[in-house]
Amino acid sequence: MTHADLETAAEDAPRGTVALSARGLTKDFRGFRAVKEVDLDVAEGEVHALVGPNGAGKTTLFNLLTGFIKPTAGTITVHGTDITGKLPEQIAHEGVARSFQITSLFDNLTPREHLELALQGMAGGGMRFWRSDRTLLRYRGRADELVEQVGLTALADRPAGELAYGQKRALEMALVLALDPKVMLLDEPTAGMGREDVERTIELVRRIAAGRTVVFVDHNMHVVGSLAHHVTVLMAGEVLARGTYERVRTDPRVISAYLGEESHA
Numbered sequence: 001m002t003h004a005d006l007e008t009a010a011e012d013a014p015r016g017t018v019a020l021s022a023r024g025l026t027k028d029f030r031g032f033r034a035v036k037e038v039d040l041d042v043a044e045g046e047v048h049a050l051v052g053p054n055g056a057g058k059t060t061l062f063n064l065l066t067g068f069i070k071p072t073a074g075t076i077t078v079h080g081t082d083i084t085g086k087l088p089e090q091i092a093h094e095g096v097a098r099s100f101q102i103t104s105l106f107d108n109l110t111p112r113e114h115l116e117l118a119l120q121g122m123a124g125g126g127m128r129f130w131r132s133d134r135t136l137l138r139y140r141g142r143a144d145e146l147v148e149q150v151g152l153t154a155l156a157d158r159p160a161g162e163l164a165y166g167q168k169r170a171l172e173m174a175l176v177l178a179l180d181p182k183v184m185l186l187d188e189p190t191a192g193m194g195r196e197d198v199e200r201t202i203e204l205v206r207r208i209a210a211g212r213t214v215v216f217v218d219h220n221m222h223v224v225g226s227l228a229h230h231v232t233v234l235m236a237g238e239v240l241a242r243g244t245y246e247r248v249r250t251d252p253r254v255i256s257a258y259l260g261e262e263s264h265a
């Protein structure tokens with residue numbers, strides 16, 4: 001390695017305390033290796049994108065990091081605590097929360113009600129729908145703050161079923177924020193969105209990323225370039241490249257992986 005290589009490698013490396021780390025992370029599905037010895041380091045306060053062609057292993061990696069599936073091999077740590085093999089709720093207790101690609105809202109409940117119930121659930125009350133309005137009022141202030149944070153104040157009392165797609169995704173983001181996570185994992189936050197909603201979501205993620213560590217998966221390279229400090233590119237379950245967006249965007253291996261995908265499309 002030349003001196004120049006070393007300098008650019010240092011530029012690409014995450015700085016500061018490591019918030020989320022994986023070593024040799026591997027997942028086999030009945031003999032098929034979907035994730036192969038992945039090493040990942042996400043620094044505290046960093047916005048980190050996971051990208052890669054379809055089937056690269058991004059969702060599987062997300063599921064491993066949040067305990068939804070157990071690794072075949074390897075370790076995961078959050079702020080130095082080993083969380084390998086722990087259950088999703090135990091990992092959430094370590095300050096890691098995730099959003100899902102598929103919306104999971106209740107059509108009849110309003111954004112405010114969703115948040116009040118989520119906040120009550122966190123406070124140990126469980127998601128009890130028969131709780132009195134008075135009990136839920138305790139959470140109203142915080143619920144309203146979260147509704148405002150994601151730009152839904154004007155729709156706070158509208159049934160979620162009546163919200164537009166982008167607004168539903170914003171509400172889901174608020175539900176993740178309600179957990180006040182140190183590390184936030186967002187699975188395709190702009191999937192299926194039109195241009196305006198994509199721009200709104202970029203702004204939203206920027207705002208909520210302040211003081212947090214964010215890892216997100218997205219196919220939209222404009223979103224990745226706008227938000228990510230560092231990018232990890234996966235290909236067939238392995239890390240193909242990592243570094244700043246500018247670095248990986250011009251990496252010949254990354255270009256050919258994406259061109260390969262296009263020629264199969």
Ligand SMILES: Nc1ncnc2c1ncn2[C@@H]1O[C@H](COP(=O)(O)OP(=O)(O)OP(=O)(O)O)[C@@H](O)[C@H]1O
Binds near residue numbers: 029052054059
């Ligand atoms: N439960 C499972 N059983 C068997 N194979 C699986 C399972 N989950 C994922 N796979 C396989 O693992 C590979 C990686 O899938 P994964 O969904 O993680 O990719 P991805 O990068 O998220 O793709 P996409 O961008 O299309 O969402 C794929 O070949 C997929 O078919």
